[in-house]
Amino acid sequence: MTFARRLGMGSALRFGADGSGVASVELALLLPLALLLLGLAVFGGEGLSIQRKTTLAARTIADLVGQTSTTGSVSGSSSATLNQSTLDYYLSLAALIVYPYDASALQAEVYEVRIVTGTSTGVVVWGEGYNGATLRTVGQVIPLSPSIVAAGETNLILAETQYAYSPVGVGEVIGPMTITGSIFMIPRSVSSISVNLGS
Amino acid sequence: MVHVWLKFLRDARRFAKDDRGFAAEFVVVAPLLIAVILATLQVGLVFVAKAYLETGAEEAARKVLTNNAVTTTNGVTSPMTQAQFGAAVCGELPALFTCSNLIVELEPLPSGTTSVASLLPKFDSNGVLINPLTYTAGTSGKLMFLLVAYEWPVYGGVLGLNFGTLGNGMLLLTSTQIFKIEI
Numbered sequence: 291m292t293f294a295r296r297l298g299m300g301s302a303l304r305f306g307a308d309g310s311g312v313a314s315v316e317l318a319l320l321l322p323l324a325l326l327l328l329g330l331a332v333f334g335g336e337g338l339s340i341q342r343k344t345t346l347a348a349r350t351i352a353d354l355v356g357q358t359s360t361t362g363s364v365s366g367s368s369s370a371t372l373n374q375s376t377l378d379y380y381l382s383l384a385a386l387i388v389y390p391y392d393a394s395a396l397q398a399e400v401y402e403v404r405i406v407t408g409t410s411t412g413v414v415v416w417g418e419g420y421n422g423a424t425l426r427t428v429g430q431v432i433p434l435s436p437s438i439v440a441a442g443e444t445n446l447i448l449a450e451t452q453y454a455y456s457p458v459g460v461g462e463v464i465g466p467m468t469i470t471g472s473i474f475m476i477p478r479s480v481s482s483i484s485v486n487l488g489s
Numbered sequence: 490m491v492h493v494w495l496k497f498l499r500d501a502r503r504f505a506k507d508d509r510g511f512a513a514e515f516v517v518v519a520p521l522l523i524a525v526i527l528a529t530l531q532v533g534l535v536f537v538a539k540a541y542l543e544t545g546a547e548e549a550a551r552k553v554l555t556n557n558a559v560t561t562t563n564g565v566t567s568p569m570t571q572a573q574f575g576a577a578v579c580g581e582l583p584a585l586f587t588c589s590n591l592i593v594e595l596e597p598l599p600s601g602t603t604s605v606a607s608l609l610p611k612f613d614s615n616g617v618l619i620n621p622l623t624y625t626a627g628t629s630g631k632l633m634f635l636l637v638a639y640e641w642p643v644y645g646g647v648l649g650l651n652f653g654t655l656g657n658g659m660l661l662l663t664s665t666q667i668f669k670i671e672i
Contacts, residue, residue, distance in 0.1 A: 343543070354632075
């Protein structure tokens with residue numbers, strides 16, 4: 291006690307010995323923690339929910355583009371053509387899928403990737419974006435999973451989505467976080483799909 | 490409401506000061522902490538429900554996409570009726586949901602639709618559905634729109650914490666799916 295007093299800790303000891311206000315002090319310690327937990331639950335839950343919808347948007351785009359088939363009676367054709375306007379429309383449907391989340395925060399791109407024979411890489415053949423998305427350049431090399439290459443196709447459809455998640459109170463400080471979705475799909479009824487630009 | 494609460498706090502504080510008792514003080518501060526803890530639990534439950542609804546909607550969409558939203562009676566295959574499809578969607582959901590409250594809309598996506606607004610179910614100020622639920626079983630090659638929604642009950646806490654979005658204080662959970670039926 292005297293040692294502590296010599297160190298000038300008298301008031302601190304008196305404070306510690308005073309039993310009143312314990313519940314208030316405990317609350318002051320616990321409340322920030324509880325609020326932080328609540329904040330994290332909202333923040334994480336929203337993030338996961340957006341993640342699912344962002345991934346679903348990519349899946350939907352790739353699926354719709356991948357289902358492109360030859361029109362008319364040209365059977366056995368290995369190539370189909372998709373009008374650019376149809377492609378743009380498919381991409382814009384991503385906005386419907388992320389509902390109720392803000393569609394303006396979503397960007398989407400779809401590409402055709404040609405598999406480089408004998409390797410686990412592919413090159414971009416064409417690409418189309420939505421909502422100001424930055425596109426990969428034509429000819430860009432993309433690493434592929436060997437299991438996709440093993441399917442024996444020549445071309446793949448790649449859809450990518452990005453959602454700028456800006457949680458209240460966090461987004462303003464550190465800026466939006468990007469949640470991404472990405473999926474490769476095999477063109478269903480043809481081996482390659484080309485785009486009819488301008489129509 | 491706020492005045493009452495503040496007055497209560499003031500009185501309670503005076504009481505606590507007189508008594509210098511832990512219990513009295515706890516009575517004052519506990520509601521605050523309990524409210525936040527309950528809110529956290531509720532938020533967790535809401536996101537669990539959201540995830541289940543999303544999964545259920547995806548499964549339902551797949552059923553239609555693969556031409557499996559059909560019933561076979563006496564060897565004749567016909568598309569599911571609205572009630573049958575609703576039951577099939579509910580079958581994909583856990584017991585957290587009440588089947589009769591499930592909102593399911595299936596229709597060919599009107600061509601040129603760029604906003605989901607016109608396709609959403611509408612509610613009055615009491616959270617009751619205004620428009621009948623659309624249901625059109627699709628055919629091969631059709632671009633379809635599926636909406637699965639649920640009015641999730643949320644309870645307001647002591648601090649006015651409320652997560653409801655509808656007129657009746659319920660929170661509307663939605664999942665929208667777009668797909669083309671396989672040929």
